[in-house]
Amino acid sequence: MDASISTAREVDLHRLELRFADARLLEPRAVEVLARSIEHSGQLIPCIAVVADDSDRLVLVDGYRRILALRRLGRDTARVESWACDLAQALLTVLARAHGRPWSALEEALLLRELVHGQGLSERDVARRSGRDVSWISRRLQLVCALPDVLLAAVRNGEVSTWAATRVLVPLARANSEHAEQLLKALAANSLSTRELQCWFQHYQCSPAVARAHMVEHPRLFLEALQARDEDRADKRLREGPEGQCASAVRQLLALIKQLRRHLTTLTPADLPESLMTALTRLTTAIDALQTDLARYQDHDPQPDPRRCANVASPRAEPARNQPGAQALA
Numbered sequence: 001m002d003a004s005i006s007t008a009r010e011v012d013l014h015r016l017e018l019r020f021a022d023a024r025l026l027e028p029r030a031v032e033v034l035a036r037s038i039e040h041s042g043q044l045i046p047c048i049a050v051v052a053d054d055s056d057r058l059v060l061v062d063g064y065r066r067i068l069a070l071r072r073l074g075r076d077t078a079r080v081e082s083w084a085c086d087l088a089q090a091l092l093t094v095l096a097r098a099h100g101r102p103w104s105a106l107e108e109a110l111l112l113r114e115l116v117h118g119q120g121l122s123e124r125d126v127a128r129r130s131g132r133d134v135s136w137i138s139r140r141l142q143l144v145c146a147l148p149d150v151l152l153a154a155v156r157n158g159e160v161s162t163w164a165a166t167r168v169l170v171p172l173a174r175a176n177s178e179h180a181e182q183l184l185k186a187l188a189a190n191s192l193s194t195r196e197l198q199c200w201f202q203h204y205q206c207s208p209a210v211a212r213a214h215m216v217e218h219p220r221l222f223l224e225a226l227q228a229r230d231e232d233r234a235d236k237r238l239r240e241g242p243e244g245q246c247a248s249a250v251r252q253l254l255a256l257i258k259q260l261r262r263h264l265t266t267l268t269p270a271d272l273p274e275s276l277m278t279a280l281t282r283l284t285t286a287i288d289a290l291q292t293d294l295a296r297y298q299d300h301d302p303q304p305d306p307r308r309c310a311n312v313a314s315p316r317a318e319p320a321r322n323q324p325g326a327q328a329l330a
Helices: 028-041 064-072 087-096 104-116 125-130 133-143 149-156 163-174 177-189 196-203 209-217 219-264 273-296
Strands: 008-012 047-051 058-062 077-083
Touching: 008 104, 028 064, 047 087, 058 064, 058 077, 058 087, 064 077, 077 149, 087 104, 087 125, 104 133, 104 149, 104 163, 125 219, 149 177, 163 177, 163 196, 177 209, 177 219, 196 209, 196 219, 209 219
Parallel strands: 047 077
Antiparallel strands: 008 077, 047 058
């Protein structure tokens, strides 16, 4: 089948069967932008469909957002290319196209699931006929294998962004599906920005089990508490000034030195790798430089310029350097 020679024609919307609607993401904002474009310039890219078995209806393969945009504009028809091939070949061709709009990872995974489970193709056949490798097919399918249906529906309806689903909710659902569903409910009631959700997930991965249970139930409350803590720390640093920051740095440095000495006692000089030896050499140089700086403060020398210091080797008092000599004064 050569899709390049297919001709587009106007087709009534009621003749289109939206069989694969569940495999596409709606994204209301994108549909709204597309509707404005169609209203201004018309439908520039036709939809793709194939003839259904024993019917005059056309199964829509690609163009679900265009159909939604046309319906929003009150249109009754759409420009459609009718491909003379089976559904599996049409889906594979659409998947292999590189000049269309970029598909999200979840959309690709949903389409691959339809090919494998719905059309009965093996992963190897899908990889061969779509120009992909088998490992890519397997990784995409893993995105939706353990994903709850409620999460898929939320992503499709635009309630959750694709980034939030693939970077946060999908990994969370694999590890703890109950927490993923609780977080989804919390986000429906009080949404978080991408940055806030990323911050929340970073702390979730490092938190104990008891804290995680509260975090998924009240993610907004956790972020507000975290922000309040950071503001308190910033206020404390501002109140203490550079002296307090130096004291804090000294305490941290003492703790790190104590930890380093404890680890070094478990090693012998022969066991130290070259990278560690290099790091210890650099540490020694930094400590020497720090001792030089600290000597000035430990001696309480109010005049750090050595050219203006008294000569301790001579019993005579040196004249002040900013006054004329005795002869000149006479």
